Amino acid sequence: KAGVTQTPRYLIKTRGQQVTLSCSPISGHRSVSWYQQTPGQGLQFLFEYFSETQRNKGNFPGRFSGRQFSNSRSEMNVSTLELGDSALYLCASSLGGTANTEAFFGQGTRLTVV
Amino acid sequence: GDSVTQMEGPVTLSEEAFLTINCTYTATGYPSLFWYVQYPGEGLQLLLKATKADDKGSNKGFEATYRKETTSFHLEKGSVQVSDSAVYFCALIPRGGADGLTFGKGTHLIIQP
Numbered sequence: 001k002a003g004v005t006q007t008p009r010y011l012i013k014t015r016g017q018q019v020t021l022s023c024s025p026i027s028g029h030r031s032v033s034w035y036q037q038t039p040g041q042g043l044q045f046l047f048e049y050f051s052e053t054q055r056n057k058g059n060f061p062g063r064f065s066g067r068q069f070s071n072s073r074s075e076m077n078v079s080t081l082e083l084g085d086s087a088l089y090l091c092a093s094s095l096g097g098t099a100n101t102e103a104f105f106g107q108g109t110r111l112t113v114v
Numbered sequence: 115g116d117s118v119t120q121m122e123g124p125v126t127l128s129e130e131a132f133l134t135i136n137c138t139y140t141a142t143g144y145p146s147l148f149w150y151v152q153y154p155g156e157g158l159q160l161l162l163k164a165t166k167a168d169d170k171g172s173n174k175g176f177e178a179t180y181r182k183e184t185t186s187f188h189l190e191k192g193s194v195q196v197s198d199s200a201v202y203f204c205a206l207i208p209r210g211g212a213d214g215l216t217f218g219k220g221t222h223l224i225i226q227p
Contacts, residue, residue, distance in 0.1 A: 043220075044217075048214055056213060099146075104160075
């Protein structure tokens with residue numbers, strides 16, 4: 001069975017631009033969570049979507065937003081990019097939400113802001 | 115808020131050595147606890163988990179026991195292999211799942227032949 005697919009794998013953007021990252025969860029999974037991984041801050045929770053509704057949100061500015069479609073695919077958008085947004089962005093899918101069911105992670109999208 | 119503390123390393127061991135990676139946590143209530151592993155260029159894989167006090171999670175020779183009295187979830191393996199070289203993350207999630215998974219900074223493990 002196919003795993004969690006994140007596209008693109010690598011991205012280079014300029015400060016001030018916006019970016020959209022995509023995550024396709026495992027078939028049948030209704031929950032998608034997003035995490036930011038940086039050398040300094042480690043892994044930090046961005047938000048979780050379940051059945052197209054944002055269920056939980058981490059402590060990130062409003063420039064970070066997301067959505068989930070009816071087929072459970074999710075997108076994450078970052079507007080007005082800053083150098084500090086350079087990171088590996090990981091998506092995780094789970095059957096019924098991370099609190100209750102195992103989270104499966106994708107390989108991530110490495111975003112570089114120059 | 116919730117937090118997880120673990121040794122960052124790198125931790126370098128010889129093949130067949132005994133491994134311990136310490137993990138302690140701060141959380142309200144009774145969270146579920148996890149160990150994830152990240153191989154180079156890949157995402158995170160769940161290694162093992164425990165959902166209540168005194169539970170022992172185990173997988174691929176790795177073990178960890180949920181110790182409520184010491185708020186710890188130390189990872190152990192009796193005999194490590196070169197293929198165990200990776201970054202290991204301790205994590206927790208509170209009951210109800212608000213705020214998602216909280217991760218430690220990760221421990222880089224290097225096993226030498």
